[in-house]
Amino acid sequence: INNADLAMYNVKNRGKNDFEFYDLNMRNKLSKEMLIKALEEEELELYYQPKVNGVTGDITGMESLLRWNHPEKGFISPAEFIPLAEETGSIIAIGEWVLKKACEQTRRWNQMTNSSLVVAVNISNIQFGKVDFIEMVKRALKESKLNPKYLELEITESIAVNNEEEVINKLILLKELGVSVAIDDFGTGYSSLSYLQKLPIDTLKIDKVFVDDIVKDDTIAKMIIDMAQNLGISVIAEGVEREDQLNQLLKLGCGSIQGYLFSRPLPAEKFKDLLIKGNQL
Ligand code: C2E
Ligand code: CA
């Protein structure tokens, strides 16, 4: 291992395809077994971050964000364990659990508060690439009894690097199901307009890095918002922390907002309280 903070390598004497993940700073060691166990022992939990109408403060939906509350190591960030889950394949089981859980929760909340919240679920490229991905989505919808129009999947630009045709076919199937799709972290990849035009997607999600600087330089954010308008699709900004960023986004025509300015990701109970209180931030 070099002196990078995070290094992943195969521990040969632990058997085939058995990866371990070392965080050299914290001396933490995460393994595939731990991830599977986390799922079985209910150490994984979904938090929900509101998506709001930036003008009215109305909650229009929420993004589900995975949390791992490890009994000894405490809270472990998804940025740390999702890559391991992808590397070891446990992302398949975890991802299906996430989708089903988020759908069930949303069906209950919509029923309870008589609302039409759309839940956004992050999908890993590994998950999306599975031949039975669409079947898995159908299964989650069926088991949760959620109307597909209340489900949105967040994928990233890098999804169609290979197998563009297969990706497009799957996106068409999702559209037929009534599920919507957003391109997450938009602008950090290398999608051209002509490439984007081929993808049947519903929303571009402006990455936080472009929101961070937006007051000083709004070139990229403006470009993305105009691009969405030209494609006839929606746009949302993530990582909005300050009033001046919100105002700039509103000025550019982006009214759909997510970020600490309105709310951090919340545990399900807290999110529910928010809904009961009146669906507004
Ligand atoms: P992401 O999809 O880009 O999610 C946005 C991240 O920014 C979240 O971090 C969220 O908590 C954080 N965030 C939201 N608003 C603000 C803000 O105003 N300021 C700042 N500084 N941060 C903000 P989180 O929850 O740690 O998730 C990190 C990444 O892990 C996510 O990035 C996503 O790529 C991945 N992830 C989370 N849950 C899942 C999941 O269920 N499945 C998969 N495949 N990936 C997931
Ligand atoms: Ca996301």
Ligand code: CA
């Ligand atoms: Ca994002």
Ligand code: CA
């Ligand atoms: Ca991001």
